[in-house]
Amino acid sequence: MLGGVSDLIELRDRMRAFTDERDWAKFHDPKSLVLALVGEVGELAELFQWLPADQAVERVGTDPLRRRVGEELADVLAYLVRLADVLDIDLAEVARAKLADSALRFPAHDVRGEAPEKG
Amino acid sequence: MLGGVSDLIELRDRMRAFTDERDWAKFHDPKSLVLALVGEVGELAELFQWLPADQAVERVGTDPLRRRVGEELADVLAYLVRLADVLDIDLAEVARAKLADSALRFPAHDVRGEAPEKG
Amino acid sequence: MLGGVSDLIELRDRMRAFTDERDWAKFHDPKSLVLALVGEVGELAELFQWLPADQAVERVGTDPLRRRVGEELADVLAYLVRLADVLDIDLAEVARAKLADSALRFPAHDVRGEAPEKG
Amino acid sequence: MLGGVSDLIELRDRMRAFTDERDWAKFHDPKSLVLALVGEVGELAELFQWLPADQAVERVGTDPLRRRVGEELADVLAYLVRLADVLDIDLAEVARAKLADSALRFPAHDVRGEAPEKG
Numbered sequence: 001m002l003g004g005v006s007d008l009i010e011l012r013d014r015m016r017a018f019t020d021e022r023d024w025a026k027f028h029d030p031k032s033l034v035l036a037l038v039g040e041v042g043e044l045a046e047l048f049q050w051l052p053a054d055q056a057v058e059r060v061g062t063d064p065l066r067r068r069v070g071e072e073l074a075d076v077l078a079y080l081v082r083l084a085d086v087l088d089i090d091l092a093e094v095a096r097a098k099l100a101d102s103a104l105r106f107p108a109h110d111v112r113g114e115a116p117e118k119g
Numbered sequence: 120m121l122g123g124v125s126d127l128i129e130l131r132d133r134m135r136a137f138t139d140e141r142d143w144a145k146f147h148d149p150k151s152l153v154l155a156l157v158g159e160v161g162e163l164a165e166l167f168q169w170l171p172a173d174q175a176v177e178r179v180g181t182d183p184l185r186r187r188v189g190e191e192l193a194d195v196l197a198y199l200v201r202l203a204d205v206l207d208i209d210l211a212e213v214a215r216a217k218l219a220d221s222a223l224r225f226p227a228h229d230v231r232g233e234a235p236e237k238g
Numbered sequence: 239m240l241g242g243v244s245d246l247i248e249l250r251d252r253m254r255a256f257t258d259e260r261d262w263a264k265f266h267d268p269k270s271l272v273l274a275l276v277g278e279v280g281e282l283a284e285l286f287q288w289l290p291a292d293q294a295v296e297r298v299g300t301d302p303l304r305r306r307v308g309e310e311l312a313d314v315l316a317y318l319v320r321l322a323d324v325l326d327i328d329l330a331e332v333a334r335a336k337l338a339d340s341a342l343r344f345p346a347h348d349v350r351g352e353a354p355e356k357g
Numbered sequence: 358m359l360g361g362v363s364d365l366i367e368l369r370d371r372m373r374a375f376t377d378e379r380d381w382a383k384f385h386d387p388k389s390l391v392l393a394l395v396g397e398v399g400e401l402a403e404l405f406q407w408l409p410a411d412q413a414v415e416r417v418g419t420d421p422l423r424r425r426v427g428e429e430l431a432d433v434l435a436y437l438v439r440l441a442d443v444l445d446i447d448l449a450e451v452a453r454a455k456l457a458d459s460a461l462r463f464p465a466h467d468v469r470g471e472a473p474e475k476g
Binding site for chain 4: 244245246249252253256259260261262264265267268269270272275276279282283286287289291292294295298299304307308309311312313314315316318321322324325326327329330332333334335336337339340341344346349350351353
Binding site: 157 | 388389391392395407410411472473
């Protein structure tokens, strides 16, 4: 990051301090952190599961649902940042590299308006 | 970010441009994005599932596994950032708020060295 | 199963034999199996993520998508059955008990037509 | 199933009745059910996340954890069965077919003792 402090690095450092202050690093092996990430993604999914697809943005636009979704998004990010940290992977760097790679793999003129096939 | 640059905002803006250039915004309702996030978390889990828990950090320390884990971490972050964007939620802000809240809920002297109960 | 045959027990036994023939039991600790289950759920999610919510049943009604969804449902079930087996939990029994419990927790006349709150 | 009633069919029928009695079928489009499945898998993951990998079987061997894991396994199975039902897919049939296919794809003598590569 030119001329500033990365908020992902700031969050990584805060998570690291939070973990060390509680002596929780011993629980943070990668497989355990992936399971914790899955747990938070599951809580996020539960907030959306019964919402009509075309009303989800509106429903999440007001509290208390907006606050709860924000908390779950935060929890997912926190464990993702923590997992990258224990693996010594620069999350911002890999995110930029992957986005550049995706731009090459999905040329706008080829895929315009079409959902990319998965699996 | 006081006096800094947000790489989460940069990533949000890049994802937004990437999506608009491909006319993919129409696919990005929240429930679809949560499913896409789940798909990427699943790919991340598959890279770790059969690794011995105590060797995961070492195994992911070298390519090709290191590169592939980085790509999956990037994909999870990309969809998380995109989901927050369509919900107009500031990911960095909710992450800071949640971490402050967790510090209050889990006082270091109370939980030191003990895994927090879930569910 | 009163007077019946359990296909969950049949599947458990087939999975057990499949695993033993390949000497894969050593990989099947519970956390690894939960990660494998997550991986398969992620593949299932990827098949649905970009489908319009109101067209999903129709789109999955024909091959090749129908076949692929069937395969992912099968993979999720296989790991779920395998996880229950290594934990020595009778999946059919806990499923019946949980459904009976849910019937008490959600009386039809109280919740009729309303999505149950989660989290 | 020869000479008996399939417990997966029994569970499907009980889930169908449970849903209809509550007029919840309108919430059970496939994408919503996949999200519900993800939510339950997340709750399952949370019960395992901080357990030492080599102590998970023992820790889950006694209540209250054993009971809670059983409930989450049941919830995952219930939504999986419900999802297959709304898609008119025979879960026992696809499970048998997939296992037969896996036996061909992973010949015991070729993969014995080696974790299969994913992704």
